[in-house]
Amino acid sequence: MASLKLEHVKKVYDKNVVAVHDFNLEIKDKEFIVFVGPSGCGKSTTLRMIAGLEDISEGTLTIGNRVVNDVEPKDRDIAMVFQNYALYPHITVYENMAFSLRLRKMDNEEVHRRVCEAAEILGITQYLARKPKALSGGQRQRVAIGRAIVREPQVFLMDEPLSNLDAKLRNQMRAEIILLRKRIDTTFIYVTHDQTEAMTLGDRIVIMKDGYIQQVGTPQEVFETPKNLFVAGFIGSPQMNFLKAKLVKNSDRYAAELYGIRVELDEKRSAKLRAKNAQPGQVILGVRPEHAQLRFDGAANAIEGTLRVNEMMGSELHLHVDLNDDTRVILRIPTLDLTEEQRAGLTYGSKLWFTFPEKVTHLFDPETEESLLF
Amino acid sequence: MADKKIPEVDIIVDEKAGVIKEVEQPKKLRSKKGHERRVNGTIYTVLTIMSIVWLVPFVFLVLQSFRSYKLEKGGMVDYLIPKTFSLDNYAFLFEGSNFFSWCGKAMLLAAAVALAATLLTHFLGRSLDRADASRGKTTLTLGAAMAVCYAALAIAAGAVHGQALGQRLVPALLGLVLFTAAGVIFARIYLKQDDKLLRSLPGYVAEDKHEGAKKVATLAAELWALALLCQCIVAPMQASQYIRWYGNTLTIALFTAVIQTVIVLSVSYALSRLRFRGRKLIMNTVLVLGLFPGFLTMITLYFLLKQMGLTQAGAVPGLILIYCASSGMGYYISKGFFDTIPKSLDESARIDGATRFQVFLKIIMPLAKPIVIYTVLMAFMAPWGDYVFASYVAFGHQEGYNVAVGLYNWVNTNDFQNYFTRFCAGGVLVAVPITALFMALQKYYVEGVTGGAVKG
Numbered sequence: 151m152a153s154l155k156l157e158h159v160k161k162v163y164d165k166n167v168v169a170v171h172d173f174n175l176e177i178k179d180k181e182f183i184v185f186v187g188p189s190g191c192g193k194s195t196t197l198r199m200i201a202g203l204e205d206i207s208e209g210t211l212t213i214g215n216r217v218v219n220d221v222e223p224k225d226r227d228i229a230m231v232f233q234n235y236a237l238y239p240h241i242t243v244y245e246n247m248a249f250s251l252r253l254r255k256m257d258n259e260e261v262h263r264r265v266c267e268a269a270e271i272l273g274i275t276q277y278l279a280r281k282p283k284a285l286s287g288g289q290r291q292r293v294a295i296g297r298a299i300v301r302e303p304q305v306f307l308m309d310e311p312l313s314n315l316d317a318k319l320r321n322q323m324r325a326e327i328i329l330l331r332k333r334i335d336t337t338f339i340y341v342t343h344d345q346t347e348a349m350t351l352g353d354r355i356v357i358m359k360d361g362y363i364q365q366v367g368t369p370q371e372v373f374e375t376p377k378n379l380f381v382a383g384f385i386g387s388p389q390m391n392f393l394k395a396k397l398v399k400n401s402d403r404y405a406a407e408l409y410g411i412r413v414e415l416d417e418k419r420s421a422k423l424r425a426k427n428a429q430p431g432q433v434i435l436g437v438r439p440e441h442a443q444l445r446f447d448g449a450a451n452a453i454e455g456t457l458r459v460n461e462m463m464g465s466e467l468h469l470h471v472d473l474n475d476d477t478r479v480i481l482r483i484p485t486l487d488l489t490e491e492q493r494a495g496l497t498y499g500s501k502l503w504f505t506f507p508e509k510v511t512h513l514f515d516p517e518t519e520e521s522l523l524f
Numbered sequence: 525m526a527d528k529k530i531p532e533v534d535i536i537v538d539e540k541a542g543v544i545k546e547v548e549q550p551k552k553l554r555s556k557k558g559h560e561r562r563v564n565g566t567i568y569t570v571l572t573i574m575s576i577v578w579l580v581p582f583v584f585l586v587l588q589s590f591r592s593y594k595l596e597k598g599g600m601v602d603y604l605i606p607k608t609f610s611l612d613n614y615a616f617l618f619e620g621s622n623f624f625s626w627c628g629k630a631m632l633l634a635a636a637v638a639l640a641a642t643l644l645t646h647f648l649g650r651s652l653d654r655a656d657a658s659r660g661k662t663t664l665t666l667g668a669a670m671a672v673c674y675a676a677l678a679i680a681a682g683a684v685h686g687q688a689l690g691q692r693l694v695p696a697l698l699g700l701v702l703f704t705a706a707g708v709i710f711a712r713i714y715l716k717q718d719d720k721l722l723r724s725l726p727g728y729v730a731e732d733k734h735e736g737a738k739k740v741a742t743l744a745a746e747l748w749a750l751a752l753l754c755q756c757i758v759a760p761m762q763a764s765q766y767i768r769w770y771g772n773t774l775t776i777a778l779f780t781a782v783i784q785t786v787i788v789l790s791v792s793y794a795l796s797r798l799r800f801r802g803r804k805l806i807m808n809t810v811l812v813l814g815l816f817p818g819f820l821t822m823i824t825l826y827f828l829l830k831q832m833g834l835t836q837a838g839a840v841p842g843l844i845l846i847y848c849a850s851s852g853m854g855y856y857i858s859k860g861f862f863d864t865i866p867k868s869l870d871e872s873a874r875i876d877g878a879t880r881f882q883v884f885l886k887i888i889m890p891l892a893k894p895i896v897i898y899t900v901l902m903a904f905m906a907p908w909g910d911y912v913f914a915s916y917v918a919f920g921h922q923e924g925y926n927v928a929v930g931l932y933n934w935v936n937t938n939d940f941q942n943y944f945t946r947f948c949a950g951g952v953l954v955a956v957p958i959t960a961l962f963m964a965l966q967k968y969y970v971e972g973v974t975g976g977a978v979k980g
Contacts, residue, residue, distance in 0.1 A: 203871050224877040236872035240890040249886075250876035297876070 152214040152304040152337060153179045159209035161195050169195045171361045182331055182338040184352035186345060192361040194309055197341045201230050201307055213305060229298035230307040233314060235290045237282040244278040247297045268296040271333060288319045299334055308340045312347065324350060345385050357381050379519040382512055388439050388468060391479040395435040397428060406435050409453045409473060413508050422523050433522065436512035439482040445503040446492060452503035460496050589613050589948035599944035613949035621764040766950060769930035772840050776926060777908045779844045784851035784903035789896065792855040793884055796862035797870060810853050819912065826916060839917045839924025847907045861895040897968040901961065908958060927954050
């Protein structure tokens, strides 16, 4: 259990490829932090620098109160779970889990106690005498986690631990990691490219792109007030719709005009825009698919579109709709909101209209891609 | 329809239609089968002829070695199978040495000691298990027990060979130290797995019921080998010319195998895992250097060895030095093998608290067994069959010859006709250990070659 501090951490590979730029983050004790981003965004590199598997080119890394830039991984008191499990194939599950304890010359009885306890938590007691190759993917991942928890480390690092599992098992393991976290209360740093994992697991999420931190915040924060276009698009599934709009100012209230409709912005948003001294002009308006409301009758102040794809997801429909300038938007409509006839009418090429409440809109500057409401 | 039996492949049961259709086997396919058979036949014939051609010299050598040099004289005779089979040639190789009686005595002694050690280890181990003693204490006790066994052996061996007690004391003490160390090591291995703890687990299924017995047997075998070594210290064998050459070859090959394996594996591991400046350059340079035949350095090497006094009488250490000198250059195949072991294993072990060396020893080595065996075999074979280097380093000094050089000298004398069959016998004995090694390890050998090659 320890806090972590990364100050101006930078990673430069040979040939001057910069993988991580000026990474600043303070991680509190017992916090669950998730690094999320598309591949190549530097999240794994950052984690590996924390683990000590990569050198830190610039900046300082502090674990507890100790600067550990030049400390060997074995002396950092961290444990790590790898994407490909990295179990030692030639020894049994028991010995895999006991490996780190034996290296520390721990007493046999203590080793036994800890391994059994970890196996109990993870439900792998009956596999302890097996070799890793006789286990399924999920079991292997449990062993890998078990190997980390027997250490009782200060910081627990996980590098995409679930991405090698199938979808069903992944959901199950995700829930187990949440439970595990309740049981072994320590600092977690979790790397993933899956925004669902990030949202469900993290106390705070660090969203990265091209080696830069885009935004740090609780799942709620990054979902409701994304800092820029990238975060808005990355968090949430299906991703947020971006529409070209024109910002107009009417005395001290703002409004957005798009596709022939006018969206009056509420006081909260207007206040923020005023504070930013936003000038009327081109903006990008973001609406999440689930906030769209379907209209069939061509109601006033609704955007018209042509249905292209209708994906039936069970409890909801994902409608891919082309607007009149060929912009593609996705609408998430709960199946229960529609009548049988309405549903039957949603076929390729059919016209439909949608609106959205003004209090869920996001506004972005098309030049800087930054949010105007942040 | 569906549960109707399907008698032949040619008939397809069409379940939907409920009909059985007979599908005609195309004629082309049948003739293709015949064609295949003809091709296979040709291949097998060619292979058989080739293997016969290949084997003839060996069969010839073995047969000639049984033709007595006393009864059927002559180097080249006009018949292949000797008229009478005799062991005269082999007997000659051991003439003037007490090899067999020495071996007999040594084995007898060693067997007795090994038996005693085994029983002692077994019972001691069991009683210690029961007493729930700490690991360190158990280790020490076992080590001490083995040391006592050794002392008994050394003194007994001396008695068999008729030495005075004073003469026996020094090797006995030396062995005492050696054996205590060995005992501690073996006992640690013996107690490492913690079977007791494993067995207490609810899901434990014994993988091998005789695991304990196996460990004791291994231990006994190791002790036995050590006992033989002690015997050598206590009462050196009187060697014939051939036995001396054989001993030289064995010494050189064993030392080279060990040293070269250690160097090759360390170099390959470093080149596979560590990233340092000049790594690519080193690898490329070494590869290019490897293209030059080693013989180019022959004269230089001779003068260098001469300066150090490692030629003629000092040929054995000199040759070991030569064979081991450039061994790091043979990194290529094992590096390829190490590259196939996922790097995350290293990383995981390092985070678990292992040093680089511990990672190498505890994680990589057990996984790289095929390549270790391959490397050992290669390192053993090269000096075992070498003639060129051995002949000029030991030039003119009989004591420093290896088997190849010694045997060549027999057929290079005026009496070469008469020495020919003895030469054959010597050759057959040289082939024995290497053949045995290969037969025992060929499985790993193939794995090693291909494993290294696939992602090389």
